[in-house]
Amino acid sequence: MCQLLGMNCNIPTDICFSFTGFQARGGATDVHSDGWGIAFFEGKGTRVFLDPQPSCNSPLAALVSNYPIHSKNVIAHIRKATQGSIGLENTHPFMRELWGRYWIFAHNGNLLDFSPELDGSFVPVGLTDSELAFCWLLQELRQRFGSSCPDPAELFGTIQALTVAIAQFGEFNFLLSNGDCLFAHASTKLRYIVRRAPFKQAHLNDQDVTIDFSALTNPDDRVAIIATEALTDNEAWESMPPGTLWRFEEGLPVQTLQTLAGPVKKKSA
Amino acid sequence: MCQLLGMNCNIPTDICFSFTGFQARGGATDVHSDGWGIAFFEGKGTRVFLDPQPSCNSPLAALVSNYPIHSKNVIAHIRKATQGSIGLENTHPFMRELWGRYWIFAHNGNLLDFSPELDGSFVPVGLTDSELAFCWLLQELRQRFGSSCPDPAELFGTIQALTVAIAQFGEFNFLLSNGDCLFAHASTKLRYIVRRAPFKQAHLNDQDVTIDFSALTNPDDRVAIIATEALTDNEAWESMPPGTLWRFEEGLPVQTLQTLAGPVKKKSA
Numbered sequence: 048m049c050q051l052l053g054m055n056c057n058i059p060t061d062i063c064f065s066f067t068g069f070q071a072r073g074g075a076t077d078v079h080s081d082g083w084g085i086a087f088f089e090g091k092g093t094r095v096f097l098d099p100q101p102s103c104n105s106p107l108a109a110l111v112s113n114y115p116i117h118s119k120n121v122i123a124h125i126r127k128a129t130q131g132s133i134g135l136e137n138t139h140p141f142m143r144e145l146w147g148r149y150w151i152f153a154h155n156g157n158l159l160d161f162s163p164e165l166d167g168s169f170v171p172v173g174l175t176d177s178e179l180a181f182c183w184l185l186q187e188l189r190q191r192f193g194s195s196c197p198d199p200a201e202l203f204g205t206i207q208a209l210t211v212a213i214a215q216f217g218e219f220n221f222l223l224s225n226g227d228c229l230f231a232h233a234s235t236k237l238r239y240i241v242r243r244a245p246f247k248q249a250h251l252n253d254q255d256v257t258i259d260f261s262a263l264t265n266p267d268d269r270v271a272i273i274a275t276e277a278l279t280d281n282e283a284w285e286s287m288p289p290g291t292l293w294r295f296e297e298g299l300p301v302q303t304l305q306t307l308a309g310p311v312k313k314k315s316a
Numbered sequence: 317m318c319q320l321l322g323m324n325c326n327i328p329t330d331i332c333f334s335f336t337g338f339q340a341r342g343g344a345t346d347v348h349s350d351g352w353g354i355a356f357f358e359g360k361g362t363r364v365f366l367d368p369q370p371s372c373n374s375p376l377a378a379l380v381s382n383y384p385i386h387s388k389n390v391i392a393h394i395r396k397a398t399q400g401s402i403g404l405e406n407t408h409p410f411m412r413e414l415w416g417r418y419w420i421f422a423h424n425g426n427l428l429d430f431s432p433e434l435d436g437s438f439v440p441v442g443l444t445d446s447e448l449a450f451c452w453l454l455q456e457l458r459q460r461f462g463s464s465c466p467d468p469a470e471l472f473g474t475i476q477a478l479t480v481a482i483a484q485f486g487e488f489n490f491l492l493s494n495g496d497c498l499f500a501h502a503s504t505k506l507r508y509i510v511r512r513a514p515f516k517q518a519h520l521n522d523q524d525v526t527i528d529f530s531a532l533t534n535p536d537d538r539v540a541i542i543a544t545e546a547l548t549d550n551e552a553w554e555s556m557p558p559g560t561l562w563r564f565e566e567g568l569p570v571q572t573l574q575t576l577a578g579p580v581k582k583k584s585a
Binding site for chain 1: 360368379406413
């Protein structure tokens with residue numbers, strides 16, 4: 048399996064501290080050594096760093112840990128391969144463009160016998176179930192909403208219906224963002240924390256590193272961190288119940304929907 | 317204006333030497349300081365490094381100069397902004413997926429009053445004429461060939477026709493690749509060199525750096541480098557005549573077509 052890390056904030060923030068702990072799990076403190084990747088939204092632009100090497104000793108991961116890129120939405124992934132060989136084309140997160148915005152997706156889980164019909168608008172480059180699910184999800188969004196993005200609540204409802212459809216095929220924890228907000232699906236395991244004033248110290252689980260957020264933040268700052276496993280050992284991480292889809296915006300969870308229902312409900316004419 | 321750098325090889329090769337010289341032009345030895353980017357194909361996978369900062373003092377560019385990524389197709393760009401503000405979303409090269417392959421595009425030039433009709437399949441995220449031309453080009457390829465990639469010669473002919481159509485709007489030097497081959501259009505200025513046995517020493521124009529390729533290569537290696545301006549001062553760079561489109565494959569120019577013709581020829585029924 049893999050691990051996910053996401054960040055959603057109300058002001059552009061760097062993820063160096065959290066990524067330092069996360070990076071260690073890619074071959075040092077944990078077994079997720081089949082590649083890693085991280086995507087940063089900066090306005091509408093996106094930077095994606097991918098490496099099919101273990102993150103624990105990747106020069107690129109060392110750079111990302113030490114080079115503060117300020118972003119309101121970040122998605123990172125360390126991989127333990129299930130489907131698709133180790134290789135750059137199978138390394139998460141994946142990126143596509145829809146409605147003139149980049150979309151970023153990373154998945155933790157395993158989908159069995161998932162083979163939806165593709166119309167050619169989004170086609171996987173690699174061989175993972177994850178990229179296939181992402182392509183199908185975007186295809187269905189475009190089919191339903193045509194050439195422009197719906198309002199966030201309607202978009203969220205449709206992503207929930209599509210998530211229910213995909214999750215029937217197996218474990219489907221994911222993070223998804225278009226740069227405006229971050230969608231997080233807890234299929235089996237996902238946690239989050241919101242850091243806001245009064246800011247305190249935090250200490251990593253995976254490395255002996257402490258940060259004093261009170262010295263680095265403003266009172267209005269708000270940062271939501273979403274991760275497969277808690278990254279710090281002295282903060283209260285919330286468990287996200289299995290079968291819940293979340294929308295994070297401006298550093299807060301703003302909407303939640305169940306995804307444990309049966310087959311996708313289709314509108315009748 | 318901007319500058320382009322491309323590499324096409326018969327075996328995966330690193331571009332550290334050429335990029336070291338190219339990088340200096342982003343604010344040190346030349347004025348192209350409005351961002352830079354580089355894309356590497358590794359098999360079907362792609363890594364894109366983008367930075368809206370000048371390349372001459374970018375930590376990311378320093379990493380790319382020193383971290384040997386082996387690739388058969390590379391496209392790099394340093395920007396002097398004409399259309400679109402300085403920002404990540406306007407930084408070349410651009411990436412999209414078509415027919416289950418990533419496509420990478422970078423442009424040097426300026427297209428005036430270019431406003432083609434888009435059907436929504438590829439929509440620019442930023443505000444450059446360059447990304448718009450790329451999106452339109454991919455849209456037309458998909459419209460003409462449907463869900464699968466034609467053979468290289470047919471693809472090349474269609475890219476030539478589309479290039480003629482776009483080049484009517486202004487200067488349109490570009491590099492384009494899907495990982496199999498590299499297309500290069502000389503609208504006003506582009507040069508190339510093929511390095512092959514017997515390999516010799518090369519010395520950069522922009523920094524006092526010499527490399528001895530004979531110590532680093534095998535006799536069968538073949539590397540084509542394409543650039544706006546010659547990168548070395550002791551090698552014979554070929555000028556690519558204005559109005560020519562080239563296809564490089566396995567480290568060689570394998571096909572050339574004129575693009576100085578009039579309007580696009582449409583097939584009559």
